Amino acid sequence: MELTKQQKQEIADQQSQNNQTKRVTSPELEKILYQAIPILDHGFIRVVDYMGDDTSVVQAARVSYGKGTKKVSTDEGLIRYLMRHWHSTPFEMCEIKYHVKLPIFIARQWIRHRTANVNEYSARYSILDKEFYIPTSDHLAAQSSNNRQGRGEVLNGDQAKEVLNILKDDAERTYKNYETMLNEKFDGSVIDENKNGLARELARMNLTLNSYTQWYWKTDLLNLMNFLFLRADKHAQYEIRVYAEAMLDTLKKWVPITHAAFLDYRIGAAHVSAKGLNVIKSFMNGKSLNHETSGLSKREWNELMDVLGKQDLII
Amino acid sequence: MELTKQQKQEIADQQSQNNQTKRVTSPELEKILYQAIPILDHGFIRVVDYMGDDTSVVQAARVSYGKGTKKVSTDEGLIRYLMRHWHSTPFEMCEIKYHVKLPIFIARQWIRHRTANVNEYSARYSILDKEFYIPTSDHLAAQSSNNRQGRGEVLNGDQAKEVLNILKDDAERTYKNYETMLNEKFDGSVIDENKNGLARELARMNLTLNSYTQWYWKTDLLNLMNFLFLRADKHAQYEIRVYAEAMLDTLKKWVPITHAAFLDYRIGAAHVSAKGLNVIKSFMNGKSLNHETSGLSKREWNELMDVLGKQDLII
């Protein structure tokens, strides 16, 4: 990621602010506020605002439960209790806003999380930057043969080279033709003074889905965790997972107690079905059910054995 | 409204915070942060946190517009443009959190605004305060004879006195019986050591709807304005309108430019139907349509004449 001189100056200006406030602050998050954290080849995330911290979760819970929370002696104990018992509303009392630069095909996945506020750079109004996502060759994986939404082995060198050439050539050609149709270059200079340019809202349709866009994305702490739970997961597409992982770091700086509880009760936890529970009980009683007698499908059986660390029982 | 000594101490503690932040701040709002603004006889609102200010709206819009905004020279011009053309998403980029104490029958109206985060004091866990809303006699209005959701004239003295007696007696009696069933007084003292108390989640059902509850209520700037548009309106019930009016003051302190645009384009604006537009055009062309030829119902006609300041044409 290369920021322009102007962008660097804007970020420096934002970071040099030193305001007084009676609001709660999150000191670790303040340290990285506005900073652009590079993701992929041209993307980034920046935390540009936030509201509340761990104590805001506690404060909201104590309003709900009133005198009933006296018994839970520590903030940490209370936050862990809330997380464990799916008491979700106190986590909605904190809010965070990111500025994100990301490829359009990833933006299309991301936007499916509806409980968030979004302002996206509009290619109806403005010319998109001349930047496209081109994967590194170690991320050029083949289609998985047994999982329709997954990746298999990395492509061999020759094929990887061919793929990279295609991606680069097509992105550059379509962008150049985008400029031709607009009759305007990405830097704003007019190509032919005697011609009109095609409307921006039309010309953009020629761009490829790896073009970068950017947006402001704001959500509350609960919905941020819902997003991270799905997108920091190993089954998520690599290109969105790297964003989620960087955001997981900002979560830790912002609300460290909530972050620790989130790792224990969500990211590292397992959801076991009624039938799966029967298998576990049987194992614990020394009467090992096998796949046939478990009532589980082969796939479910293997998923459960994986969760239980019984790799030898995967069939 | 009487705050307890403990509440006053908590507010003083919150107000004495003096933190450094790189976030934008709203200086006028900071001045009243955490302060309890009295509403009705025992209620209040307090702003307890916020995120963003007028510049956050502009910043979000400029991401939308990128380089395209050069022509809109000022922040004020842009905010007014956004408001006028119903570009709603930039206003979602600011967030505010209130602590509100309010009668339950008003809380039931309020909660119908779904796009907000709420943590309410739970009467399953804790004993509700011994506080009920009793209107002043000048708000004891009769049922309107021509508007099923409105109020008519104020009740005469004797009847008002009778109503106030009923409201006070019934609230006090049901609360006393609530304590009896709980076997516990509002101050936490046990009534009869040899008895169990009824579960709180059951005993609360004996309370009247004018009992006070409290909650944290958090929403974004757009949805706050949607709430205020409906609830600060003259047709809103008086007991919720006084909350909305106090919140309108906090809006002005928080985002003064947005507040001014909101008054011009929403609160003070009029929505005119296609048929109503025809009436206006006819008036302006000197060919006054009357009610019969307008195609409007009597009620619509009168509403339009009222908006146009033509009280003499109301039929």
Place this chain on the structure above:
Amino acid sequence: MELTKQQKQEIADQQSQNNQTKRVTSPELEKILYQAIPILDHGFIRVVDYMGDDTSVVQAARVSYGKGTKKVSTDEGLIRYLMRHWHSTPFEMCEIKYHVKLPIFIARQWIRHRTANVNEYSARYSILDKEFYIPTSDHLAAQSSNNRQGRGEVLNGDQAKEVLNILKDDAERTYKNYETMLNEKFDGSVIDENKNGLARELARMNLTLNSYTQWYWKTDLLNLMNFLFLRADKHAQYEIRVYAEAMLDTLKKWVPITHAAFLDYRIGAAHVSAKGLNVIKSFMNGKSLNHETSGLSKREWNELMDVLGKQDLII
């Protein structure tokens, strides 16, 4: 629950409809459409409309995955796969609408589920029915001594009698005073022709929280299951759980395959934290961790032992 003659007639009229449609239908649900299923002493639920069935979930998933779903041979297999992997959007493609009559203190819990459409009977416009929830004596439980939101033992006979008397007396008195203030009886007859009645929007504040209200409540299949997961749970308050249980029956009639998957993967499933998983693995390897070495709090340990059927290890 006693329906009025007029209500019975309206239900009979609705049920006698026999329309032709090209839409998918759910034959078992059609059988009970519009029928009032009694809940508590005066409440009910009625399914009054629906859209889609199990095949609609499948159809939506097949649009998402396109040719990718060919391998999953059966509708049941696909629905179970979706449920297991938290693929939530296909379940949003079905919609259901209930007419519900319920006590106000339960309506206040229910409304916290925001992703639903609601039209409630308005006591600003109309007079509320003269009906209050009075529990049967076997549901008059004492406050739990170890769980602030739970119930303990049933109250003894004398105390139960006292509580029931209070609840009945207070509900009847406050309702009678409600009529007095309105200057109108629940049947619409005016009490004193020479008096005005207090505005309905004010008089209602004198009613107790066990008064019955009613509403139309519409939601999609996903959010219905979210509601049922929380409210059909044994920790939910009895008075809302009975509604959830009746709705669970309607779920079974409507979408039997989804219902079965819901029981297996949600209602009967367990969520095990990272630390809890370590305990299970240790048990399965014959090296039983105990509470001290597990890193779990006492409460978490006991919850886990309960899920695993190890009642003897509860401490």
Place this chain on the structure above:
Amino acid sequence: MELTKQQKQEIADQQSQNNQTKRVTSPELEKILYQAIPILDHGFIRVVDYMGDDTSVVQAARVSYGKGTKKVSTDEGLIRYLMRHWHSTPFEMCEIKYHVKLPIFIARQWIRHRTANVNEYSARYSILDKEFYIPTSDHLAAQSSNNRQGRGEVLNGDQAKEVLNILKDDAERTYKNYETMLNEKFDGSVIDENKNGLARELARMNLTLNSYTQWYWKTDLLNLMNFLFLRADKHAQYEIRVYAEAMLDTLKKWVPITHAAFLDYRIGAAHVSAKGLNVIKSFMNGKSLNHETSGLSKREWNELMDVLGKQDLII
């Protein structure tokens, strides 16, 4: 739009259903249920399910109002009243589901309407159809010179031809390269048996934004009207407006009374600011304010004169 033989068969099968139901039906909508209405060159909309009709709006409002509605004698009067006074919740009681095929750059606009349920064809799982939107030459407009989000004159013949050639060539080349990278043709045939194909979730990034995608899109009547208000507007981009206009026709078939009220109070209505109202009042009193004395910006003044049919006063 060309449907495949298989698609035609599926539609015929769906249309041949003839089920009995006790639910309300909308006879005019039933006539076109499942039918593909062509939009643009390869797109379509199809209504594939619905719930409720005009009477469902009335029914929900009467629950809200209970006995209070006697004065509103007709369903039409009530629906018009609700629309005029922004009583939105009764319109949420109806639901509709569309199957839509549309270009990706339009899908990206459409998805910004968050209050809807969506299942989109996934290019992570499946190969996208070989179909791209290519405008007809009379829609190839130049960028507007005075409105950054608008279109100006149509491009002249030579330039239009050049643009069309670019759009076709680039779409075809990038699609061909998509197949090459996948090592699989759009018809499912493998290109080179000795090679792996690039993962679908990666290969898709090479496609241009005018590629067609498809989804199921479900929303309630209120949010459908919100969508149509913005997208059937003359300022909406042509390529989404044609979808909105076709949906407006389905609205008329589904809920004719609501549709008529929507045209009068929304589509054909005007929103006039406080300052704009002063201008109208001054005109009606014969003291014409001009732009300078009005306090309106030039743009606002012109918008108002346009609404009032005073084209001669536009400056």
